[in-house]
Amino acid sequence: MYQECDRGKRKVRSLKRRKRKTGITFRALLAGIIVIGVVVGLTVMRKGVTPRDEVEENRLPGLGSERDKSGERKAEEQWKKGYDLPIGDDEKTEAADECIKIMDLISDIYKSADKGEATNVILPDQTLLVMRDRIKQAGDAVCANVSYSGMKNHKQVERFLKNCKNGKQSTVILYTIRSDGGIGRSKYMFDGKDMYQFATGAVWDEHDQPEMESMSLTRIKQWNYTEHGWFCYELCVPEYPEVSEMVDGSHLIRVKPMSRENRSMTRKVVAGLGYQGNNLLSSNWDRNHMKDLDYNGLYEYLYEMKYKKKFNEKKYADGIPRDLFETLIMEYLPIKAEQIREYASYDKKSKTYDWVRLGYYNYTLSFFGTSVPEVIKTKKNKDGTYTLTVAAVCEMVLNDDVLITHKLKIKLGEDGSFKYLGNRIQEEVLRDLPAYQYRVGRTKRVARKRVAGKKVVGKWVAEKRVTGKDDPRCPDRTGLTS
Numbered sequence: 001m002y003q004e005c006d007r008g009k010r011k012v013r014s015l016k017r018r019k020r021k022t023g024i025t026f027r028a029l030l031a032g033i034i035v036i037g038v039v040v041g042l043t044v045m046r047k048g049v050t051p052r053d054e055v056e057e058n059r060l061p062g063l064g065s066e067r068d069k070s071g072e073r074k075a076e077e078q079w080k081k082g083y084d085l086p087i088g089d090d091e092k093t094e095a096a097d098e099c100i101k102i103m104d105l106i107s108d109i110y111k112s113a114d115k116g117e118a119t120n121v122i123l124p125d126q127t128l129l130v131m132r133d134r135i136k137q138a139g140d141a142v143c144a145n146v147s148y149s150g151m152k153n154h155k156q157v158e159r160f161l162k163n164c165k166n167g168k169q170s171t172v173i174l175y176t177i178r179s180d181g182g183i184g185r186s187k188y189m190f191d192g193k194d195m196y197q198f199a200t201g202a203v204w205d206e207h208d209q210p211e212m213e214s215m216s217l218t219r220i221k222q223w224n225y226t227e228h229g230w231f232c233y234e235l236c237v238p239e240y241p242e243v244s245e246m247v248d249g250s251h252l253i254r255v256k257p258m259s260r261e262n263r264s265m266t267r268k269v270v271a272g273l274g275y276q277g278n279n280l281l282s283s284n285w286d287r288n289h290m291k292d293l294d295y296n297g298l299y300e301y302l303y304e305m306k307y308k309k310k311f312n313e314k315k316y317a318d319g320i321p322r323d324l325f326e327t328l329i330m331e332y333l334p335i336k337a338e339q340i341r342e343y344a345s346y347d348k349k350s351k352t353y354d355w356v357r358l359g360y361y362n363y364t365l366s367f368f369g370t371s372v373p374e375v376i377k378t379k380k381n382k383d384g385t386y387t388l389t390v391a392a393v394c395e396m397v398l399n400d401d402v403l404i405t406h407k408l409k410i411k412l413g414e415d416g417s418f419k420y421l422g423n424r425i426q427e428e429v430l431r432d433l434p435a436y437q438y439r440v441g442r443t444k445r446v447a448r449k450r451v452a453g454k455k456v457v458g459k460w461v462a463e464k465r466v467t468g469k470d471d472p473r474c475p476d477r478t479g480l481t482s
Contacts, residue, residue, distance in 0.1 A: 125149075231254075389405055391405050
C-alpha cells in the first residue's frame with residue numbers, strides 16, 4: 001500500500017514536471033511564431049522594395065570592402081533622391097507576367113486595328129476604347145489615352161486614395177492604354193507614410209508580339225485627390241545640378257467620372273478650342289464687347305469643330321476668302337460681317353483674311369496655354385441659354401485641376417448647332433494670366449501685375465533654364481505670376 005502510494009506520488013510529480021516543460025515549450029513556440037509573423041509582415045509591406053534600413057543591417061563593420069561601402073552609400077543616396085529605386089526580382093517577375101497577360105487579352109484587337117502607314121503607330125480613339133473595355137471586363141482599373149474618356153473600375157483607385165488619406169497602408173494597380181496600343185501598368189503603394197509608383201511599360205514588336213519596355217520605382221513627392229475627382233501627384237525627379245534642364249514629374253489622372261451632361265458639353269463646346277492659338281476662353285467678352293477676340297487665330301479651330309477634319313494650311317497660306325471666313329465666324333459668334341472686317345486682320349484689296357500658322361514667332365509657350373478645358377457645371381438659364389462653368393486643367397509643372405475657372409454662355413440650336421454668347425473671368429484672375437499674343441496683325445499689351453515694385457512685362461514662360469536660382473521668366477509653383 002505504501003509502495004502504491006509512493007508510486008502514485010512519483011507519477012504526480014512526473015506529470016507536473018512534464019506539464020511545466022510543455023508550458024515552457026509552448027510559450028517558446030508561440031514567441032517564435034510572433035517573431036516570424038512580424039518579419040513576414042514587414043517583408044510583405046515592403047515587397048519589391050529594398051528598405052533603406054537594410055543598407056545598415058546588412059553591413060558587417062570592418063569587413064566590407066571599399067567597393068561595398070561605396071555601393072551602400074549610393075543606395076542610401078538614391079533613397080533620399082526618391083527615383084530609380086531598387087526593385088525586387090519577385091516584383092519584377094510579377095509585373096512582367098501581368099503586363100504580358102493583359103497584352104494577350106487585347107492582342108486580337110491590336111492585330112486587326114488600322115495602324116496606317118506611319119512608322120510610329122497611332123491607333124484610332126475608338127480602337128483604344130475597345131481595348132479599355134476589354135480590360136475592364138477582367139476587373140482591373142483601366143483608362144485610355146483618349147481625352148475625356150474616363151476610367152473604368154475607378155472605385156478601386158478611389159478606395160485606395162481614401163485609404164491613403166486616412167493613413168492606411170494600401171496598394172492598387174492601374175492600367176493605361178497608350179496611343180500606340182501598348183500599355184502602362186502603375187502599381188501605387190502607400191506604406192502609411194510615403195506613396196510610391198512602380199511603373200511598367202509593354203509594347204508591341206514588329207511581329208505584333210508583346211515585349212517589356214521599362215520598369216521604374218519612384219517615390220511620390222506630394223499628392224492630392226481633389227474635389228472634382230482628379231488624382232494629382234508629383235514624382236521625385238532629377239534636379240539641378242544633376243541635370244541642366246528641368247524635369248517635370250507632374251501627373252494628373254481623372255479618377256471620378258464626369259457627369260454625362262458635363263462630358264457632352266465639354267466635347268461639343270470647349271474641347272476643340274483650348275487656351276492657345278485663340279483667346280475665346282481666356283478673355284472677357286460678350287455681344288457688346290467683341291473687338292478684342294482674335295478672329296484670325298480662332299478660324300482654324302472653328303473650322304475643325306464644324307467639319308471634323310484638319311484645317312488645310314497650304315490651301316489658305318495666302319489668306320482665307322472673305323465669304324468663307326465671315327460665314328463660319330458668324331455661325332458661332334453673335335457678330336456681323338462689317339464688325340469682323342473691322343476687328344480682324346483683313347485685306348480689302350484681295351478680299352481675304354490673313355492667316356499664319358501658330359509657331360515660335362507668334363506664340364510663347366506657357367503653362368496656362370497647355371491647360372485643357374473641362375466643364376464642371378452646366379446651368380440652364382430661364383431664357384433657354386446655358387451657362388457653363390469651365391475649369392482649366394493644367395498638368396505641366398503646376399499640376400492643378402482648377403488652375404482658373406470661367407463662365408461661358410452658349411445657345412443651343414434644335415438641329416444640334418450652338419453659338420457662343422460670351423465669356424467671363426474674374427478680373428483679378430484675368431490680370432494674372434499671360435498677355436495674349438495675337439496670331440497676326442495687332443498685338444495687345446496688357447499691364448502686368450507688380451512684383452517687388454517692378455512691372456513684369458515678360459510672357460509666362462514654361463521653358464525655363466535650371467540655374468539653381470529663381471528665374472524671373474518662369475512662374476512660381478502656386479499661381480499664375482510671371
